[in-house]
Structure formats: C-alpha cells, structure tokens
Amino acid sequence: MTPSVSHEFARPTSARTARLASELAASGVDVAFAFPGSDLKYLLGEELHSHERLTTLVVPAQGTPTLVLPDLEATAAVHELAGAAGAAVRTWQDGEDAIAMALSVGGTLDGNASAVAVSDDAPARHVVPLQDSLGARVRLLTPVLDTLRAVKSEEEIADLAAAGEAIDRVHRRMAEFLQVGRTEREVAELIDAAIVEEGHTHAEFIIVGSGPNGADPHHDVSDRRIESGDIVVVDIGGPLPSGYNSDSTRTYSMGEPSEQVAREYAELEEAQARSRAAVRPGISANEIDAAGRRHLESVGLGERFIHRTGHGIGLSVHESPYISSDSDTVLAEGMAFSIEPGIYLRGSWGARLEDIVVVTSDGVRELNNAPRGLTVL
Known part of the structure; x- marks a missing residue:
C-alpha cells in the first residue's frame, strides 16, 4: 500500500512548482490541489499511487507547497521527492480528517480562498468533500498547468x-x-x-x-x-x-x-x-x-x-x-x-x-x- 516510486526519473522539480505558483497568481487562483496522475507526476517527477486514501500536492499561489499523504506512505523516497519539488510534507493517519488538513495547509480552511483548482485526475471521492468543505465550486487546474506542461524542457x-x-x-x-x-x-x-x-x-x-x-x-x-x-x-x-x-x-x-x-x-x-x-x-x-x-x-x-x-x-x-x-x-x-x-x-x-x-x-x-x-x- 506504499506509493510506487521508481527513482528512474527523479529530478529536481522545484522550478515546476515555482512556475505553477506564478501561473496561479497570474490566473487569479489562490491554491491548487494536484492528485495522483500525470499532473502530480509532472510536479514531483515520479508517480504516486495512494489508492483510496487522500494524497495531494497543495500548491498555493503564495507560500510553500505541501505534499499531504497518509503517514503509512510517507517513505524516505517520498520525502526526497517532496524536497526536490520544494515542498513540505504533512501526514495524516486513519481517523483524521485528511480533507481538513489539505485545506489548512492550503490556507483555505478559514474561507479566505475564493478560487481553488484541482487536477483532472482528482477522484470524486476527494473532490466532493473538498468542495463541500469550501462551500464553493472548484475549477480545473488544466488551463493553468497545461501552459507549463505543453512546453518541454x-x-x-x-x-x-x-x-x-x-x-x-x-x-x-x-x-x-x-x-x-x-x-x-x-x-x-x-x-x-x-x-x-x-x-x-x-x-x-x-x-x-x-x-x-x-x-x-x-x-x-x-x-x-x-x-x-x-x-x-x-x-x-x-x-x-x-x-x-x-x-x-x-x-x-x-x-x-x-x-x-x-x-x-x-x-x-x-x-x-x-x-x-x-x-x-x-x-x-x-x-x-x-x-x-x-x-x-x-x-x-x-x-x-x-x-x-x-x-x-x-x-x-x-x-x-x-x-x-x-x-x-x-x-x-x-x-x-x-x-x-x-x-x-x-x-x-x-x-x-x-x-x-x-x-x-x-x-x-x-x-x-x-x-x-x-x-x-
């Protein structure tokens, strides 16, 4: 049940999260939630699989990105990936409110955020509670992140x-x-x-x-x-x-x-x-x-x-x-x-x-x- 990390593609990716934060600010988006899938792989440099438990990289337009994931999946390799992406790590255990943690590190739990984006691969089991907790609709991250992903290094x-x-x-x-x-x-x-x-x-x-x-x-x-x-x-x-x-x-x-x-x-x-x-x-x-x-x-x-x-x-x-x-x-x-x-x-x-x-x-x-x-x- 641990995330799949191969390290065959591990590269410093802090520039990608920094560019995303800049694009979010320019697009009027306060915070983005990237879930396991190609968007998260682009930002971290490796693919993570969290099954039904919430794993998301929270990228605010202002502030430090944070990888939120189950404590049982927070291996040394995952910490290394997060560090290369310039992200902190916050873990949660079964019984804790993972959605509340993700909203908290994104600065949205107090209702300050007016615009929140999620990646295309976000599962409904997480998006619906996220939206309900926000009391507002979320938008797709695609228009912002596609701008970055389209131009290859x-x-x-x-x-x-x-x-x-x-x-x-x-x-x-x-x-x-x-x-x-x-x-x-x-x-x-x-x-x-x-x-x-x-x-x-x-x-x-x-x-x-x-x-x-x-x-x-x-x-x-x-x-x-x-x-x-x-x-x-x-x-x-x-x-x-x-x-x-x-x-x-x-x-x-x-x-x-x-x-x-x-x-x-x-x-x-x-x-x-x-x-x-x-x-x-x-x-x-x-x-x-x-x-x-x-x-x-x-x-x-x-x-x-x-x-x-x-x-x-x-x-x-x-x-x-x-x-x-x-x-x-x-x-x-x-x-x-x-x-x-x-x-x-x-x-x-x-x-x-x-x-x-x-x-x-x-x-x-x-x-x-x-x-x-x-x-x-």
Whole structure:
C-alpha cells in the first residue's frame, strides 16, 4: 500500500512548482490541489499511487507547497521527492480528517480562498468533500498547468526522442509480426512483446486495423485474419521508464497495393509532409492542421480526413497542444505533438501516417524516422 516510486526519473522539480505558483497568481487562483496522475507526476517527477486514501500536492499561489499523504506512505523516497519539488510534507493517519488538513495547509480552511483548482485526475471521492468543505465550486487546474506542461524542457525532449527511436525500432520489425493468416489480435500480442523489448515499460495502446478495420480510426484489434492484399494500419506507443511516451502510426500493404491505393497514400504522405514543414514558433495550431487538410481537399480526399491533425504528448499520450481546425493555440519552442492525418474509406480500407515533432527556435525537429511510405510486406 506504499506509493510506487521508481527513482528512474527523479529530478529536481522545484522550478515546476515555482512556475505553477506564478501561473496561479497570474490566473487569479489562490491554491491548487494536484492528485495522483500525470499532473502530480509532472510536479514531483515520479508517480504516486495512494489508492483510496487522500494524497495531494497543495500548491498555493503564495507560500510553500505541501505534499499531504497518509503517514503509512510517507517513505524516505517520498520525502526526497517532496524536497526536490520544494515542498513540505504533512501526514495524516486513519481517523483524521485528511480533507481538513489539505485545506489548512492550503490556507483555505478559514474561507479566505475564493478560487481553488484541482487536477483532472482528482477522484470524486476527494473532490466532493473538498468542495463541500469550501462551500464553493472548484475549477480545473488544466488551463493553468497545461501552459507549463505543453512546453518541454531539454530533458523532456531527450526523453521523447528516446521514446520515438524505440517505437521506430518496433515499426522496423513489422515484417516479423504482420503476416497473412494471423489475426489482428495475434499480431498485437507480438507487437506488445516487441514494444517492451525495445525499451518501453509496457504498451499503452496497440491498433492493428486490417482491410476494412483500417477505416475505423479508433479500431483496437479483432479476430479478423489478415489477408493478402490488405492495407493495415498499425498505431502503437507507450511510456519509457522516464514516463514519457511514444506514439507512431505506419500503414502497411500485404502485397503490392492497387494503383488507386498507392496514389491516394502518396497524397496522404504529401499532406503530412506539408503539415510538418509548416511547424515553427509563432504559427497557430489550426494553420498546421490546414496545411495538410488543404492538400487532401485539393485532390478530392478532404472528406475522408475525419479527425484532427494531432495532439500534444509527454507524460500523457494525449495532452496540450491539440492540432485541430478550431485551435488558435500559438506554437512555442519546446512544444511537442503528433502530426497524423488519415484517409478512410468505410467498409474498404484506411491509412494514417503519424510522427511526433518538436517546435524548435526556427522550425521543427522530427522525433520519428521510420520509413513513411506505404511499406509492402
């Protein structure tokens, strides 16, 4: 029942809590409560699991952050993590009012705080009592913390680059796994093992969409057997021990593709290249989406591109910034996200091409380098 702490990713994180406090003050938020999940992992540098007992990092806009957690889980490793984050530690025992303690260290028990934020991962069993004790509604921490998490440090980019290289190695082995006669599920089991072999802690997701299943962007796997002539979409990823994730999609042809498939895939490849080439600081996310979408529309494939162009990535597979037609987020150096246009013909076939990129000072760095063409197996 102790928190899970690996120390493989332990780094001083006091700068992150300090930046969060500054953002809270600028946003008019008095105090934030970060619960176990990706937000707390970002702030502490490690993941904590507290089960049903309350664990939260309390970050006031003014004052010292405090990690509140059960006494039985306050190991030396946890104290070390809190210290690196510039946080004090307060513990509680069964029978004590943990919510009251969290409110007290946050300076909100006396009703002084008018604006309180909680992380997305906050469980209802804690948020409802917290809100009831405050006598006021809480807001999401996401708009504030996303601003910080979206811009990666050099260390974070190095972790994402390592994740990209690891998943590229899996895609380069795809001929071992994708074979006519195997079911999608059987292929996924082989890919799952390879993802771990290539350095991930586990596979966070595996999509193997063969033939008509490839036309479903969020297909998982099924017992359909792969047939000669199938176009197969393989979307895979997961975290390294650092916690930073990979996410890459490639499309494969089981034998030579038809002239139509080859031609349309080439247009998809061109669309993705145009979106990648458009990446630079100061451009808005919707312009990245438009760069590839306009090309597909110009060749009559626009209606078959039915989702956004991409999503941010880091400690979560999906996080800010989101690359979509309705996003006016202005890209900044250090932002990392996917570029993954797709074309889908319901009941027939589909294709998607996905890479992770990072905004540099004057352009873009590509973190995936496995072949992007329609690979014939």
